[in-house]
Amino acid sequence: xxxxxxxxxSSHKFMKNSGLNAxxxxxxxxIGGHFGTCxxxxxxxxxxxxxxxxxxxxxxxxxxxxxxxxxxxxxxxxAFRAALDRIDVWRWQADYPNSAMVCDGTSWSVEIMYPDHxxxxxxxxxxxxxxxDSVPIHARRGNDxxxxxxxAISLLVGRPFR
Numbered sequence: 646x647x648x649x650x651x652x653x654x655s656s657h658k659f660m661k662n663s664g665l666n667a668x669x670x671x672x673x674x675x676i677g678g679h680f681g682t683c684x685x686x687x688x689x690x691x692x693x694x695x696x697x698x699x700x701x702x703x704x705x706x707x708x709x710x711x712x713x714x715x716x717x718x719x720x721x722x723x724a725f726r727a728a729l730d731r732i733d734v735w736r737w738q739a740d741y742p743n744s745a746m747v748c749d750g751t752s753w754s755v756e757i758m759y760p761d762h763x764x765x766x767x768x769x770x771x772x773x774x775x776x777x778d779s780v781p782i783h784a785r786r787g788n789d790x791x792x793x794x795x796x797a798i799s800l801l802v803g804r805p806f807r
Contacts, residue, residue, distance in 0.1 A: 667722040669759050674798055676806070684806045686798055692716050695802045715802045728797035729757070732790050734764055736777040741768030744781050751782060755794075772793040 667692045677683025680734040683698045693715045701707040717725070729735075734757070743750075750770035757764045766773070772791040780789065798806040 655799065666760075667719065667726040669726075669757050671756060671758040673756040674806075676751065676795065678751045679749050682753070682805075686806065691722070693802055695804055698806070699760045701729050715768060715804070717801050717803075721801050721803075723791055725797055725801040726759070728793070728800075729762075732779070732797070734766075734773075734790075734794060735762045737764060738772045738779070739766055741766070741771040741779050742771060743769040744771055744779060749781060753791075 669688070672686065672688040672693070674687075675683070675685035677685075677698070682700070683696075685694075685696045687694045694712060695715050696710065696712045698708055698710040701709050723795050734755070737755075747770040752767070752769045753772075754767040755764055770782040772780050772782070772785060772789070773794075777790075780791075781802060785791075792807075795807050
C-alpha cells in the first residue's frame, strides 16, 4: 500500500465545502477469475470506462465482452470517496497473496490516487478484512470490507462489480 499522510480532512462534508475534488486523479480497479465474470473500471478524467467480460464456454474458451463510457455525477463521486474513507481502504496492504493455495479463484487489483491519499493493492484468493488483515477466500463473510468496496464501485458506475 502506498499511503500519503492525509493533508486534508477527507470527510464527505469537508470535500463538498472545501473544493477538494472527489474525482480521483486515477482510478483503475479489476476483479475476476478464469471461470467467472470479470469486471474493470478505469478513469483518469472523471469519465469511467467500464468493462464486463463473461465466460460463455470454458472448453474451448468463448467470451462475451462489453465496454462502455460512464459519466458519474458529482454526487456519485462524492459518495464514492466517502465510502472509501468509511471502509478505510487507505490502510489496505499492498498485496494479499494466495494463502489458500486455490488455483482457479479470484484475482483483483486496485489503484486509486487522490491528492491526499493513494492506494495500490492487489490480491489472489485473499481479500482485505475489517482491519486491513488478510482474509482467505474460504473465510470471507458477506458484507465484509472488500464486498463494501465492490458495492461502492457498483454505485459509482451504476453497473455490477463483484
